[in-house]
Amino acid sequence: MNQKEELMNKIVSLCKRRGFIFQGSEIYGGLSGIFDYGPYGVELRHNIKQYFWKKFISDREDVYGMSAAILMPASVWDASGHTSEAGLVDPLVECKICHERVRADQPEAIVEHEAKHKKEKVEWSEPKVFNLLVETKLGASEETSKKVYLRGEVTQGVHVNFKNILDSMHPKIPFGIGQIGKAFRNEITPRDFLFRQREFEQMELQFYIKPEESEGKKWFEYWKQFAWEWYLGLGFKEENLRFRQHAEDERAHYAKDAWDIEYNTPFAGWKEAWGIHHRADWDLKRHSEYSNEDLSYFDEESKSKFIPWDIECSGGVDRAVLFVLLEAYTEDEMGGEKRVYLKLKPEIAPVKVAVFPLLKNKPELVKKAREVYEMIRKEISMVTFDDNGNIGKRYRRQDEIGTPFCVTIDFQTLEDETVTVRDRDTGEQKRIQIKELAQLFQP
Ligand code: GAP
Numbered sequence: 001m002n003q004k005e006e007l008m009n010k011i012v013s014l015c016k017r018r019g020f021i022f023q024g025s026e027i028y029g030g031l032s033g034i035f036d037y038g039p040y041g042v043e044l045r046h047n048i049k050q051y052f053w054k055k056f057i058s059d060r061e062d063v064y065g066m067s068a069a070i071l072m073p074a075s076v077w078d079a080s081g082h083t084s085e086a087g088l089v090d091p092l093v094e095c096k097i098c099h100e101r102v103r104a105d106q107p108e109a110i111v112e113h114e115a116k117h118k119k120e121k122v123e124w125s126e127p128k129v130f131n132l133l134v135e136t137k138l139g140a141s142e143e144t145s146k147k148v149y150l151r152g153e154v155t156q157g158v159h160v161n162f163k164n165i166l167d168s169m170h171p172k173i174p175f176g177i178g179q180i181g182k183a184f185r186n187e188i189t190p191r192d193f194l195f196r197q198r199e200f201e202q203m204e205l206q207f208y209i210k211p212e213e214s215e216g217k218k219w220f221e222y223w224k225q226f227a228w229e230w231y232l233g234l235g236f237k238e239e240n241l242r243f244r245q246h247a248e249d250e251r252a253h254y255a256k257d258a259w260d261i262e263y264n265t266p267f268a269g270w271k272e273a274w275g276i277h278h279r280a281d282w283d284l285k286r287h288s289e290y291s292n293e294d295l296s297y298f299d300e301e302s303k304s305k306f307i308p309w310d311i312e313c314s315g316g317v318d319r320a321v322l323f324v325l326l327e328a329y330t331e332d333e334m335g336g337e338k339r340v341y342l343k344l345k346p347e348i349a350p351v352k353v354a355v356f357p358l359l360k361n362k363p364e365l366v367k368k369a370r371e372v373y374e375m376i377r378k379e380i381s382m383v384t385f386d387d388n389g390n391i392g393k394r395y396r397r398q399d400e401i402g403t404p405f406c407v408t409i410d411f412q413t414l415e416d417e418t419v420t421v422r423d424r425d426t427g428e429q430k431r432i433q434i435k436e437l438a439q440l441f442q443p
Helices: 003-017 039-058 074-080 107-116 155-159 162-169 213-232 282-291 317-328 363-379 391-401 411-416 434-440
Strands: 021-023 035-037 063-065 071-073 090-094 101-103 128-130 134-138 146-150 175-184 199-209 241-245 257-265 269-280 297-299 304-306 309-316 329-334 337-342 353-357 383-385 405-409 418-423 429-433
Touching: 003 021, 003 317, 003 329, 035 039, 039 063, 039 175, 039 199, 039 213, 039 317, 071 074, 074 146, 074 155, 074 282, 101 107, 155 175, 155 199, 155 282, 155 309, 199 213, 199 317, 213 241, 213 257, 213 269, 213 309, 241 269, 257 317, 269 282, 269 317, 282 309, 309 317, 317 329, 337 391, 353 363, 353 391, 363 383, 363 405, 363 411, 363 434, 391 405, 411 418, 418 434, 429 434
Parallel strands: 063 175, 353 383, 353 405
Antiparallel strands: 021 035, 071 146, 090 101, 090 128, 134 146, 175 199, 199 309, 241 257, 257 269, 269 309, 297 304, 329 337, 405 418, 418 429
């Protein structure tokens, strides 16, 4: 195993050991490409989503939030191009030895598969198209039940509600609709932990503009920069992120232009973290045709009617969780011992502060520590109380989940109302007054 694979393995093992992320339905043998989030993972994921919601939606006057259903009729996906041959269907090739299929457009998957057969020469079938959507049936009986799809991207839930938002909110163009939610894809080769899953979450913005080239250019550039700043704000080093424009033959069928923000992963180099897509009028036009609803916008100012263009920002929540963990994972030496810690930004760390009594068997210390814990909890959420094991072990535990501060109540606290506050990254401790604590941890 090389060093890069080792890092990924360390992250996967830390995630399990410390209650971040587990293989889906693990006790039944697990489901490939499906993961469950434990107590700390779900907090980290929630904090990332909150940060998206705040910056892309609630802090802005020109964006509305919404939440559409996961199940949608097949006609939505015929319209969006996900079920047709011309659409978002991936060409696959089949191994003639073991009949496993891999994506024809992913050379690394082909090489990896060929390596499995070692000395045998692998012959491949011609590429065939394959629908990535996950389907199910709705209805009481076999005869009356209807095929529906679990959405393959959250995007279509927004486009099919475009008219509802126009009629209820009367927005002035340009305006956006943002959404966070689950998406499902029957990925052929789910891989690299959270990177390519079959059930995952997306955070997206569809920003509707006048259908003019100059507007398209202006807003595409605007959202590219906005998404870049947002991603950096998760705590990445700038040199670990880059933009990459899609080549013409690589773009999805709906995209007039497409750029990715990529992260320099330790497992496979530069990989897509986020996409900015110029979808023009592809979706609204297709849904107008397929639903027979007029999805145009009437502009009061110019007294003209048109189908707006859409500039899309689309990011994977789980991919952000994975990349944040990879970026934050740090090993160093402290007090002559090796330690592992997650250098997470305090804003997204699952636990903000841990409070300890120096000794578990001194009731006066435990009582005071609980008082301090309750006091901080009134001011901020995600504070934890820990009196298990010795103080060194408690620090290590908190370091591994990325808790930025640990507060210890000792005998001096009982005399002068001061506590020690330890910084996760430097290990430095300072004494401060209890009454100053809450202010110190305010975001
Ligand atoms: N609405 C546009 C769209 O869905 P995409 O590039 O297919 O575009 C957008 O997906 C983002 O969703 C990606 O940048 C990635 O972060 C995330 N994503 C896509 N497929 C994924 C998968 N199988 N597992 C985890 N995240 C995925």
